[in-house]
């Protein structure tokens with residue numbers, strides 16, 4: 001997406017519907033409630049609207065928490081309180097991270113009639129659309145926009161690297177950026193008649209392998225965003241599945257520790273092994289270079305503008321005869337521009 005133009009790449013088709021289910025959108029307000037009910041039905045005790053205020057540590061070992069003023073003692077505490085986990089930090093599981101390891105995400109859920117969504121996005125039945133935007137949508141800063149359809153709402157938002165945001169003189173106001181995104185001619189007609197139903201902002205861990213916290217300690221395990229388990233590959237931001245999977249493996253580790261009657265760090269280390277053997281750590285190792293590669297400023301500035309310039313050359317019709325396409329394209333890609341492009345392609349090949 002550039003200032004007054006955009007280029008779209010669309011991947012759609014029946015082959016997606018014929019594959020095993022690939023992707024879902026969930027509204028957390030509904031999903032989390034359903035998930036909590038499922039856990040409760042299996043014996044979990046849930047204390048809603050109650051914060052963990054303090055972690056109880058005795059002799060270097062986590063022995064429980066204080067929540068709602070009550071002391072709750074436990075064999076193991078699982079810190080799953082999301083990004084910037086105070087629970088993990090108080091338990092002493094801290095990795096010195098900087099703003100480069102985080103992005104800020106801002107999202108609106110816009111209620112819209114289901115039929116309008118189907119018509120505007122050419123959808124049928126339970127199928128949905130997911131779109132990512134890069135370029136001027138973040139004023140050229142590291143990050144991007146996203147839009148995806150739900151059954152009777154559309155989720156629209158932006159993610160901006162915290163480091164890039166801090167360094168930018170021009171951009172300070174992320175909500176204003178979201179308003180500008182909504183007003184874009186590519187977006188506004190899709191949302192017409194919709195009503196904002198939810199508005200939220202949140203940090204996202206984006207440090208990759210380098211941004212992970214220690215996963216376990218004496219009497220404590222760390223899961224999900226609290227452990228830094230979210231991965232931005234530029235084309236996807238994945239955190240939900242790592243949160244679910246790490247929660248599952250944390251439970252496996254606690255069950256194994258209970259069986260052994262040993263909740264020491266060495267017994268809980270099985271959690272680390274389970275994560276290493278699973279897709280979770282395999283993904284983080286495969287994409288260890290991703291945070292560095294996707295933060296390349298040229299992806300958010302130079303290339304969206306370049307693509308716009310090239311396409312204008314290709315499609316614009318002037319009064320005279322049409323020039324050959326290749327020289328017109330090369331005008332925007334001088335030798336001096338080819339070198340960084342080749343370098344970026346080489347870097348991209350590491351993903």
Ligand SMILES: Cc1cc2nc3c(=O)[nH]c(=O)nc-3n(C[C@H](O)[C@H](O)[C@H](O)COP(=O)(O)OP(=O)(O)OC[C@H]3O[C@@H](n4cnc5c(N)ncnc54)[C@H](O)[C@@H]3O)c2cc1C
Pocket residue numbers: 050051052053080081082083086105106107157158159201202203204223224225226229230237238239240241243
């Ligand atoms: C704008 C945005 C878009 C995203 N898009 C995607 C996407 O498309 N796909 C994807 O897979 N992931 C996405 N993510 C990432 C995903 O939301 C997270 O990775 C995921 O929610 C992590 O789950 P979690 O349970 O670890 O943490 P959270 O979902 O943050 O849950 C932590 C919970 O702990 C609670 N809590 C915090 N502190 C305390 C305390 N002291 N006491 C008690 N409770 C506490 C919080 O209230 C919260 O309910 C996105 C994130 C953002 C911000």
